[in-house]
Amino acid sequence: MMLARIAPTTTWYLILAAVLFSIGAVGVLVRRNPLVLFMCIELMLNAVNLSFVALAKKLGDIGGQTTVFFVLVVAAAEVVVGLGIIVSILRKRPHATADDLAELKG
């Protein structure tokens, strides 16, 4: 079994993170539902977290994992505030999409 002896290297993790980040970016560009936009931003944050953890292991530096901890906290705060804004917008105009929100400008 040659295949079983191949261990995934850090590069594999970084490339997987790049793919995940790109999918998230495409989602932000394509989707129109504000809630799904937020989910795509979470995908991008997770891709960055994944590469931080992979590099923390490779370089033997726990600081990468500490950074991921802070990213998690900031992501949670961001989701709470963002959903608050979305709730207050969608309560006034249900089924608003990201395109309709351009009408907010004066």
Added chain:
Amino acid sequence: MELFVFIVAALMIIAGAVGVIVRSHPVHAALSLVLTLFGVAVLFVAQDAHFLAAVQVIVYAGAIVVLFLFVIMLLGVDRAESLKIDPIKVQRPLAIIVGAGLCGLITAAVIEGRKTLRARAAGIETATSANGHDSNIKQLANDLFSNHVFAFEITSVLLVIAVVGTVLLARRPGKRGAADVLEEAGTQ
């Protein structure tokens, strides 16, 4: 074995991520997001980040996705969004080109930087793992509460601001505000 874990987790992540952007129903997108988050947690465990894997499952899959589902149900926006409507004609193909280009660029940079990474990591034994070192959570705590203690305290301020801001934002306006109550109390 490691390869098997990586492939399964990578398939979970990619399938979930694609599910988030192609499912037209927001609830299905949120459930696909859970799949991706679990895959990332599995890879965290594979990279000796045990504490972060636990936090990932509890905070992300537990709290954030539930918050998403809660908002979807609360607002009743759980109807399928038609993916056929294209507000700008070339938006979809352009977005896919941008995504593919982004992916290609980052991958090229990663492959280009492989040699630098190998040189930098040469001679470093993986201190983040538990073999002969402190456990992962102990190392993390040591780093967090010594090198980053100020940032940690600032984080608590950020969370308080976020909570207060959200309460203000989501409050139902138009009913008796605090100012009216104070005014009434003053006139009596």
